[in-house]
Amino acid sequence: MNWVGNNLDLIGELTLVHLRQSIIALIAGFVLSVPLGWVAWRYRLVRSGVITITGLLYTIPSLALLILVPVVTGWYSIVSETNLIVALAIYAVAILVRAVADGLDSVDAGVRQASTAIGYGSFRRFWAVEFPLAGPVVLAGLRVASASTIALATVGILVGIQNIGYLFTNGLQRRIIPEVFAGVVAVVVLALVIDLLLVIAGRLLMPWTRGTKTVSRQANRTLVKA
Structure with missing residues (x-):
């Protein structure tokens, strides 16, 4: 284990790079998934198509996607961190669109009617009532997407993009x-830390989810807060 002690700076540097790549991709995937998930929930005729198509994105082999992204986007250099982030965001979308749609589906119809009755328009109702109440389901999907993104990011080293994946390929080549x-531990620890931060953020942003509460209590607190 002397190698680990002698290369802590390298491990730390690669971990920070890996974290940045993963976070940017996760945020981009989440931002894209909210409107797509809303469309899938709102328009039943296209729900199956949207969820199926986005879900199928996850079946694309990661190495193949890394090669296809620069061709589609016009950024022809495969060795580009941007291409890795785009690919990771696509995989995040594949997970999060269904989570957003299912989360919105879980909101009680009576809550929507009550918010409309007190004067909420569709835009305000979505952000003040529906999306917050869909939060626990969306958060669950976000936690899965974060772990997936952090793990998949290591594949970037196969096309020359530096991150924790370097520890795998270099270690195997040099035995x-x-x-x-160290690479395995770094990925696991990073995934656990991000997951913990998401759980803490969920508790802070959705205090009504603490303990066992009914949907009506959730709705009341959300409406009052809004």
Whole structure:
């Protein structure tokens, strides 16, 4: 394990790069998934198509997607961090669109009627009532997407994009097992830390989810807060 102690700076630097790549991709995927998930929930005729098409994105092999992205976007250099982030965002969308649609589906119809009755327009009702109440389901999807994104980001090293994946390929090529082990631990720890932060953020932003509460209590608190 001397290798780990002698290369903590390298591990730390690669972890920060990996974190930045993953966070940007996750945020981009989330931003794209909200309107797509809303369309899938709002328009039943296209729901199956939207969810199926976005879900199928996850079946594209990661290496193939990394090669296809620059061709489609026009950024022809495969060795580009931007292409990796775009690919990771696509995988995040594949997970999060269904989560957003299912979350909105879980909101009680009576809550929508009550918010409309007190004067909420569709835009305000979505952001003040529907989306917050869909939050627990969306958060669950976000947690899955974050773990997936952090794990998949390591594939970027196969096309020359530096991150924790470097520890895997370099360690295997040079037969330095502690280096590979350090990469595995770094990915797991990073995924656990991000997951913990998401849970804490969920508790802070959705205090009504603490303990066992009925949908009506959730709705009342959301309406009062809004």
